[in-house]
Amino acid sequence: MDSMIRLTSNQRKVLEVLEQTGKPIGAYAILEKTGFRGAVQVYRALEKLIDLGLAQKLESLHAYIRVSPKDETELTAFAICDHCGHIHQLTEAREIRQLHECLAQMDFAVCRSVIEIHGACSTCVSSKRNK
Amino acid sequence: MDSMIRLTSNQRKVLEVLEQTGKPIGAYAILEKTGFRGAVQVYRALEKLIDLGLAQKLESLHAYIRVSPKDETELTAFAICDHCGHIHQLTEAREIRQLHECLAQMDFAVCRSVIEIHGACSTCVSSKRNK
DNA sequence: TGAAGAATGTTATGTTATAACATATCATTT
DNA sequence: AAATGATATGTTATAACATAACATTCTTCA
Structure with a gap:
């Protein structure tokens, strides 16, 4: 897939966690699942995924979820x-x-x-x- | 006013801060303005004010605002x-x-x-x- | 290859929110 | 007034969420 190409290793890992989870998950839970050394890596990846329209933040849950990129x-x-x-x-x-x-x-x-x-x-x- | 009667001293202080501010304000900013010793007092007051429909949280701002109680x-x-x-x-x-x-x-x-x-x-x- | 830029790592700290328990205040009954 | 119980407040610690600042490593392409 074209959209996959531009993802870095960290971004791909976070995206996989979001997909495996299938429901909103907090940044620190993502941190545990990815095994990154710090929260920064998670937030940086999330920022990019959100930019690309692959993820969204649920403000009222302080959690993130995979969305289909076509969803505006x-x-x-x-x-x-x-x-x-x-x-x-x-x-x-x-x-x-x-x-x-x-x-x-x-x-x-x-x-x-x-x-x-x-x-x-x-x-x-x-x-x-x-x- | 009837609704005023049931407010405690802390709740009244927080409500006054919300009213003086006139726009969303964070819990720790309220803490400074009220002079309470801890954040807990702010959150407890906010919880009650929100219950009573006198305030609301703006989730995407992590901030609180006074609303008119008739607003559903x-x-x-x-x-x-x-x-x-x-x-x-x-x-x-x-x-x-x-x-x-x-x-x-x-x-x-x-x-x-x-x-x-x-x-x-x-x-x-x-x-x-x-x- | 080696310079520039992108990505990642590291540490520290800032910000928001709640848990757990102690003390104080106030109204009610005796 | 003293005892009781309920509500409110105070105190300390910590959990949970997020970013700043800077160092290092990895790409890539001239």
Whole structure:
């Protein structure tokens, strides 16, 4: 893959950890899994991966997650299940676009959009119902 | 005011700092302004103020801001100007409600909503244009 | 090959947040 | 007023997250 080519060894290692994990993971947990000597290496790799659109930070969790590079960061929202940790990614949702349009009408120039909705996913909601 | 009654001395001090500041402020800056001996006192007060709907945390800034208690947390979005620090609060916006409805249709039970849109406010955008 | 730039390593420190336990304050009942 | 219990506050330590500053190593391409 073309995008793989430009990744350095450290960046590849971090990306692999993100992929193996499959859900948000903190920088220091990445540090342990990669075996790097310091946190700096993790943060540097994450910065690049985020730049490339391969990862994103979940601000409300202080954690990082692999995203598909085609997902436009600005138009992505995360539904975070606080019970099982599952992340559902809403990409290109009409509602997000509308929110941005609403801001555009106020002459607000969006450059980054942090949308993280916490709650309980369908699985957890129904398993609770059955208790 | 009724809501004032239940606040303790520390909570009142923190609330006053938030109000005097008028924009997001970090916990350790609050610590300095209040003169408390430790960060714990700040975080405890903030927790209560947030519970009461008098303050909110801006996750992407690691900072806290006074909000009007009638603003429903779940339906609030913040437009954060990264140039001048100005915060515009969108409350009860139709777009947010629609996003929640979209999640509800996926059987996701929302309990907390973090919506923070970064960019440049109209003032900063136009002052840039004039440079 | 060897100079320039990119990547990585190393150490230290800054920043944000909470755990665990001690003490103080205040209202209520006796 | 003294004893009780609940709430609030204080204190210390540490966890968790993030970056600054500088040294070294690795590429690459003239």
